[in-house]
Amino acid sequence: MPELPEVETVRRDLKKYLVGARFQSIKIIDFKNVAPGATFLAKILQGKEIIDLRRRGKLLILDLSIPDKHLLFHLKMTGQLIYQQSNKLLAGGHSLSENSLSEAVGGKLPNKYTRAIFIFDSGGTLYFNDLRKFAYIKLVGSPELKQILSNNYGPEPMDREFSLDYLAKIFKTRRAPIKAVILNQKLIAGLGNIYADEALFAAKIRPERAAESLKKGEVLALQQSIVSIIKRAIKARGTTFRNYVDAQGKKGSFVNYLQVYQRQGQACPVCSKSIIKTKVAGRGTHYCPHCQK
DNA sequence: GTGTTTGTTATCAA
DNA sequence: CTTGATAACAAACA
Numbered sequence: 050m051p052e053l054p055e056v057e058t059v060r061r062d063l064k065k066y067l068v069g070a071r072f073q074s075i076k077i078i079d080f081k082n083v084a085p086g087a088t089f090l091a092k093i094l095q096g097k098e099i100i101d102l103r104r105r106g107k108l109l110i111l112d113l114s115i116p117d118k119h120l121l122f123h124l125k126m127t128g129q130l131i132y133q134q135s136n137k138l139l140a141g142g143h144s145l146s147e148n149s150l151s152e153a154v155g156g157k158l159p160n161k162y163t164r165a166i167f168i169f170d171s172g173g174t175l176y177f178n179d180l181r182k183f184a185y186i187k188l189v190g191s192p193e194l195k196q197i198l199s200n201n202y203g204p205e206p207m208d209r210e211f212s213l214d215y216l217a218k219i220f221k222t223r224r225a226p227i228k229a230v231i232l233n234q235k236l237i238a239g240l241g242n243i244y245a246d247e248a249l250f251a252a253k254i255r256p257e258r259a260a261e262s263l264k265k266g267e268v269l270a271l272q273q274s275i276v277s278i279i280k281r282a283i284k285a286r287g288t289t290f291r292n293y294v295d296a297q298g299k300k301g302s303f304v305n306y307l308q309v310y311q312r313q314g315q316a317c318p319v320c321s322k323s324i325i326k327t328k329v330a331g332r333g334t335h336y337c338p339h340c341q342k
Numbered sequence: 343g344t345g346t347t348t349g350t351t352a353t354c355a356a
Numbered sequence: 357c358t359t360g361a362t363a364a365c366a367a368a369c370a
Contacts, residue, residue, distance in 0.1 A: 050348060107349075126348050127367085181366045183349070201350095225360060234350080242348060291347080331362070332348065 051124040052107060053206070053239025054282035055293050055301065059130050060104045062296030063175075066132050067099045067111075070169040080164035080177075082185035090188055094120070094167075106202045106238030110194070117191035125183035127292045131158060135172035158298075180292060202238040206279045211237070217268050220260040227263065228256035229330035231275070240275065243288055243310045246335050248274045250309045255341045256329045281306065309335040 051059070072094040077087035084090075098114035109130070111120040122130065158176045159166060165177035165186065177186070189197065204210035219236050220227070231237055232245050240248070249256050251274035254267055263271070287293060287301030290311065294300060308318050313326035317337040327334050 052349090123349085125350075125366090179366095180368075181348090183366060223359075229360080232349090330360095333346080 050126055050241050050243060050290065051128060051287075051293055052241035052244055053104075053279055054244070054285075054303065055287035055295075056104050056107050056109055056124065056239075057283050058286045058301065059124075059296050060102050060109055063109075063130065063132060064102045066134075066173055066296070067169070067175070068101060069098060070171055070173065071096060071098045072167060073170045074168045076166040076168075078159075078164055078166070080179075080182070080186070082182070083165075084185070084187040084189075090186070093118075093188065105198050106205070106234050107241070108197075108202075119189055119191065119194050121185075121187040121189060121194070121197075122177070123185050123187075124179070125181070125185070127162075127180040128184035129162075129176075129178040129292070129294050129298075130296055131176045131178065131294065131298045132296045133158060133174050133176070135174070200235075202234055203236045205238050206240070206275050211272070211276070213265075213269050213272050216272050217265065220263050220268060223260040225260060226257045226329050227254060227260045227271075228332070228334060230260040231271075232330060232332070237275070239279070242332050243290070243307070244275070244278055244282065246310045247308060248278050250336060250341060251278060253341050255338075256334045256336055257327070309337060311335065 075091040075094050077083055077091065080087065093115070100112040100114055103110040103112065107123065109122040111122070113120060124130070160178065162178040162180045163176050164179050164182070164184070167175040167177070169175070177184070204215065220230065223230050228245050228249060231240050231248065232242070246256065248271060252267060252270040254263065254271060282288060282303045285301060285303035285306065286295055288303040288307065289300035290304055309324050312324045313335055315324055316322070317324055317340055320337065320339045322337060322339040324335055324337055
């Protein structure tokens with residue numbers, strides 16, 4: 050599941066290949082979540098240049114050489130953005146073998162889940178794959194982008210704003226489970242199910258606890274846990290549990306560091322008691338009943 | 343056929 | 357207005 054660390058990994062990868070690239074042709078295949086429509090989008094992008102790639106929460110933002118226009122990509126649950134040079138050589142001079150790509154994405158590109166293909170004047174190709182068809186592509190103007198960002202996204206875990214005081218403030222008045230609160234993108238941008246469970250484990254807090262019930266020390270522990278887990282996950286290039294791959298079609302390695310997510314029935318890495326799985330905020334939720342209070 | 347997977351939004355209730 | 361709970365969406369898999 051692409052959460053903040055996964056989208057950030059893809060952004061950093063694509064930035065190396067796509068800044069300065071010019072759209073040559075765009076093919077939209079079996080993809081309904083395209084605004085303002087496949088034909089119009091293809092027409093408007095042709096010949097335009099990518100100026101920069103940004104990220105907000107789990108949203109990837111491409112700034113274009115069209116004044117005040119931006120192309121948004123949301124991967125939702127199973128979206129992948131995979132870039133290939135035509136000569137199969139990556140920027141660093143390392144070749145991406147057919148084997149490593151096959152292993153990561155289950156075959157050559159495009160595949161049956163390829164929903165859109167962007168071909169650049171450099172000869173590079175960007176494949177947008179999405180098994181579940183939840184992902185979207187949206188072309189927006191600057192005012193609309195500004196509104197989307199301010200209405201739907203709270204502080205990023207790496208922001209100065211993401212402080213003990215801020216968390217204490219948003220937790221104090223909320224009776225919802227702490228897990229639901231930290232998953233709310235309007236309050237904290239970028240956490241999803243995996244990192245929410247991992248952060249609560251690191252902070253020794255049970256996911257179903259009412260947010261308002263957290264003590265000051267627990268709020269601090271959670272703030273620090275979120276920041277450190279997000280940083281470590283970015284270093285590991287994200288978590289590939291099922292579907293996620295980076296822009297080279299390769300897996301992220303943070304799956305090796307997961308302490309509780311999808312480890313129900315296994316021993317807690319701290320106390321060796323069994324990890325349990327429940328449902329909180331409508332989501333599969335994993336925790337150690339001994340370590341987390 | 344059933345339940346499960348999750349990011350986001352719609353809908354409804356309070 | 358806010359908050360919170362729940363379903364819905366999509367496709368695949370065990």
